[in-house]
Amino acid sequence: MSDLDGGESCASTPAGSPGRVELGVLGPLRVAAGGTELELTSPRSRSFLALLVLNAGRQVSLSEFADALWGAELPQNPRRAVQLCAVRVRAQLDRIGAGDIVVTCPDGYRLDVPPEATDTGALALRLSEADAAADDAERELAAVTAALGLWRGEPLADVPSEELQREVAPGLREKRLQLLERRFDILLRRGSGAELVDELVALTARHPLREGLSGQLMQALHHCGRRGEALDVYHRFRRRLSDEFGVEPSESMRTLHAAILTGRQDEDRGTEPLRLPVPRQLPASAGAFSGRKGELAELDGLLTAMNGSSGPVVGVVTGTAGVGKTTLAVHWARRVADRFVDGQLFADLRGYHPGQALSPDRVQARFLRTLGVRGEDIPTDADELTAMFRSTMDGRRLLMVLDNANSADQVRPLLPTGPDCLAVVTSRDALLSLIAIDGASRVNLELFDMVEARELLARRLGPERLAVESQAADDIIAASARLPLALAIAAARAVIDRGAPLSALAEQLRGGLDAFDTASDLTDVRAVFSWSYRALSPDAARMLRLLGLHPGPHLTVPAAASLGGLPVRTAGRLLDELVRANLVTEPVPGRFALHDLMREYAAELVSADEAEADRDRAVRRLLDHYLHNGYAAVDVIDPLLTGDGPGEALPEVALEDLADHDAALNWITAEQEVLLSILDWAADAGFDRQVWQLVWVLFPYLMRQGSPAQAISCLEAALKAGERLGEPLLQARAHRGLGNMYLRAARDEDADRHFETALTLYRDNGDLSGEAHVAMGLAAFREQQGRHPEALEHALRALDLHERLGDTGSHANALNSVACCYIQVGQHQLALDHGRRSLAAFRELKAPEAESAVMDTIGDAHQQLGQFTEAIDSYQEAIRLARQVGNRFYTARSLDNLGDTYHASGDQAAAQGAWREAEAIFDELQHPAVRQVRGKLAGAAA
Structure with missing residues (x-):
């Protein structure tokens, strides 16, 4: 709307x-x-x-x-x-x-x-008073009578809203009937049956299928000696129920009939009405319950939803194995148990236990026996059993906790139908059908955050012990992956061995899942994971195993398809199954992850259950996925940066559509963390050729983002891979890249060393193209050092080499380098000529990033010539292009130069605005140029 x-x-x-x-x-x-x-x-x-x-x-x-x-x-x-x-x-x-x-x-x-x-507010207060006075019949009766006195007729009688009449009015009418039944029940216990008969006759005529009223009329008639009429009420009620629904009265109604028929009610209870059993089945709450304030508030919302509801309210607590679903459900249920005067039912449905899960009919029969139905009276036919279960539950105010469900079909037959009942279901499955069809509310449990995890340890071990070894506590939390079950096991070990430091426990827990073995299938982390794993379809189980091979923090559906050698749609379906089973999370739409202990469990499974040849091929597909999609992305962003591609991909690899600039940039931005993880893993695993290729996927992106530390780390990995491969030209390219990076970081000695090493390697191997690229780097290096004639000499050498080699892109780059050097030696018109030739070539090549660099150079030449309008236009175009391709360093550099031009032209306000933007970017990039820009801003302010 x-x-x-x-x-x-x-x-x-x-x-x-x-x-x-x-x-x-x-x-x-x-x-x-x-x-x-x-x-x-x-x-x-x-x-x-x-x-x-x-x-x-x-x-x-x-x-x-x-x-x-x-x-x-x-x-x-x-x-x-x-x-x-x-x-x-x-x-x-x-x-x-x-x-x-x-x-x-x-x-x-x-x-x-x-x-x-x-x-309605006064009604809620009177009901609370009545509940609080349940042991004092006079006070309870007074509160119930006062509540009934609030009714002045049909609720919402003159309110014409169709929605309120449909959704709210029935619940209010039901509330009044429940209060009337409660009042009758109190008066029957006092022996006031005779005075209730007329009122009950009128009410049963209006509500002939309401079992509670018919039963109370039977008791009132019997108490005043009208046994035949009481039995007649039963038979009329039974016939109507059978004719309209094909079911029998509940066990409690039949028991009342039998008692009146034989006269046992008078003998056994005198005038006391028949009391229904009140079950109290909730397990004990965890002694050191921690965290979950938000989730407890969500569950409290279920109580609010009961007000005015025409049916039962259902909550579903979902989450991965060991995340504390049962602990939360039981803790909350005990907090609110006193609001459900007819008791609380609990059943462990064993949906993920090693043995067989409990069927709904077994649970129904168990609950019926708890509620007073004799075993011999419980039907064996499933439909009859469900009908009796619903009839027995009807009219009662019950809280039901259905723990460890494996599907909506296991739960649905157990849900009550009355408006005063509330059911809480826990499951590792998302139970989407229960949410979509039955209107259940979902409370999803995530891993503990750090505050909740420390709270659990503090409650178990004492805050003083945590304060003494704060870092060790954080290490325990990290080793436990913030999984509540694993944290509870770790805390138990610390409690048992109070004399040992927490740092020793943290070290033990780094041993992986073995450190969380409790010799009990109910609490051992690996065993608990296995119950969910065994419930998966075979294809989803294989997908979970293969995810143990993925080293990154998350992956997409196409990456999972490549890993499994599957169609993308099939991989998506299997990941959805794993998410529903809460073995995999989807932290952001379209990206899937495992927590650390689950990742280790998956790694154990893939090592044990997948053949070595299958594992190797899955790894090759995974590397091909990131290499080929990465090269495609870089080639779209700037085709001058890619160099040689990685060859043919394996046929099962999912290649993504990265045809436009935005799609390519979004892909590489989203996959940055994954690519860095893959790079580290590939280096450790000895995939040196892939390491080398991955670096040239990552390096251009890191350069544009202004991440010098990560870029240097990548180049060092490339250098080591080239050394292990024994290929000097690969080593030379890495040295050249490191020279350029140290040049930007103003680390002259390191830049000089790497440039000289690269130049030697290129010359020794007769690589003129590489020599030309080093000459370009040296030109920029000498220019930064203020050695401008030497810089021009290197730039002209690079231009000559690239012209002879016929590499259009490199030649255009050399033209720009020469233009920069001409500016420094005062040859501004020559600089403009070379810059314009460079710009034309880059526009022909459709290389916007390189265009941005050239426009910045052209702006410098115009500024030196005093042509401020042309300089401003050039810098603004350079900034636009840099922002278009996401190169933040180029953006900041041109903003800085634009500020200089505004300052020189006398527009101080515009100058400060440009410098401030440049300062913010340089500061975020931690680039040394930020100091110069701040000096300009300070001078302008003075």
């Missing part, structure tokens, strides 16, 4: 004192203040205010108002229409001095009144 996006621009109105404002929806809409009733004549105003009353104290969004007021037939501008309605309602409320109770919020409105000012 795009018309409703965004909030109002005005600030929220501060809430004033609501005085004696009274608002009600348990009947016709009621608005009163100071004894004065307000009649809202507009139907939409009544709907607007009723929605606020039902959500008192909570913001109601504009889209919620629009749905409640107009349903599917929205006005042309629903957002404005809601605002106009709010204005009208406030104006009417102002007539009784209550206009300020409707407060404007960023995306809607809030009713700012205390809970007792609305009848």
Whole structure:
């Protein structure tokens, strides 16, 4: 609903004192203040205010108002229409001095009144009082009677909102019936059956299929000696239930019938009504529960969702093995257990245990026995069993925890149908079907963050011990991958051996999964992982194993397809299965990852279960994926930078569509961390040729991003690979690259050493092209040192060599180098001539990055000639091109030069603006030029 996006621009109105404002929806809409009733004549105003009353104290969004007021037939501008309605309602409320109770919020409105000012809020308070007085019949009866007294008729009787009548009114009517049943139950326990008969007869006539009321009428009749009529009520109820639904009354109803039939109720209980069993099945909560504040708040939201709900509320807690799903569910369930007066049910469905998972019918039968149904009365037919289960659950206020489910089909038959029941399901599977079809709310558990992990260790070991060895605690957390189960095992080991330092434990945990072996399938990390692994399809299990070969922090679907030798669509489907099983995460859309312990588990699996030849081919496909896609990306970004490609890719490798500049730049940006990890891994594994090729994928990108430390690290890896391969020309290219990088870092001695080594290697091997490239580097180096005639000499030597070799791109680059040197020796017109020739060549080659460098040179020449307008135009074009290709160093350099030109032309404000932009980029790149720019800014400020 795009018309409703965004909030109002005005600030929220501060809430004033609501005085004696009274608002009600348990009947016709009621608005009163100071004894004065307000009649809202507009139907939409009544709907607007009723929605606020039902959500008192909570913001109601504009889209919620629009749905409640107009349903599917929205006005042309629903957002404005809601605002106009709010204005009208406030104006009417102002007539009784209550206009300020409707407060404007960023995306809607809030009713700012205390809970007792609305009848629904007062109802919640009375129910809390009744629950708190469950052991005191008089106080409970008084609270229930007071709650019933809040009803003034049919809820929302004069509110014409179809949505509220459909979604809210039934729940409010159900709430009243439950209160009536609770009141009857209290009075029956007091022996007041006779005075209830007429009221119960009228209610059962209106609600003939409500088992609770029919059962209470049977008890009331029997208590006043009308046993035959009581039995007749049962038979009428049974016939109607059978005719309309084909099911029998619940076990408790049949037990009541049998008791009245034999007279046992009088003998055993006198006037006491039949009491249903109240199960308390929740396991004990973890003694040192830690963290999860956000997730606990999400679960608390389920309680809020129960208010006004016409059906049960279901929450699904999902997450990877060992992340603490059961711990969270049980801890939260114990916190709220007292809100469910008919008890709490718990079942471990064993969905991922080594043995067979529990079937729904077994759990249904177990729950029925818990709720008082005799074993011999439990049907064996699945449909009859489900019908009895639902009938038995109906009318009860129960909390159900279904732990360790493996599918929605295992859970669905166990879900209650009554509006006062809440079910919490835990699963390693995402249970998307339960969310999509049954309306379940998902609470997804991630690994602990550092704060939560330290909190767990502090609770288990004591904060003092952690404070003494803070770094060791962080090392334990890192070794445990922030997985709660692994952290709990580590903490247990530290508790057992209190005399040992935590640093010793941290060292042991670096041994991998073996360090988390507890000799118990229930708590051993490897065993817990294995239950999820065994539940996978064979193809997904293979994919998980192969992911153990991937050294990067994350991967894409095409990368996974290459690794597995699969079609991209198939790989995507298998990754989705692994995500649903919570063995793989998707931290950002389209990128998939394993936490460290899961990665180690996958590495163990692939080593044990995949043949060596299959592993080797998977690794080759993986390297080909990153090499071929990387070279394709660099070739699109700047074809002058790639050099020789990596040859033919294996046929199963997924080659991506990187045809345009943005797609290529986005690919290499997203894969930077992965490529660096692959590079390190390939070097350790002895893939020297691939290391060399990967460097020339990464190096141009790192140069553009201004990452000198990473660029130097890559070139050093290339140099070592060239040395191991015994190929001097590969070593020469690495030395040449290192010379250029140390030149940029102003490390003259290192730059000189690498340039000289590169030049010697090229000359010894007769490589004129390499010699020409070194001459270019030396030209830039001598220019930076202020040795301008020598720089020009090197540049002219490079130009001559490249012209003889016929390399158009390198020749154009040499022309630019010569132009730069002519500027330094005062030959500015010659500089312009060479720069323009260079620019024409690069435009022909469609090399925008090189064009940016030349435009900067041309700008320098114009500036030296005093042609400031032409210089400014040239620098601005250089900046535009540099930004287009993402070269931040070129961008900063041209901004700095642009600032100099503005300064020389007398525009000081523009100069400072350009310098500030240059300073920010140089500072982020940690480039030495930042000091010079700051000096210019300081001088301008003075």
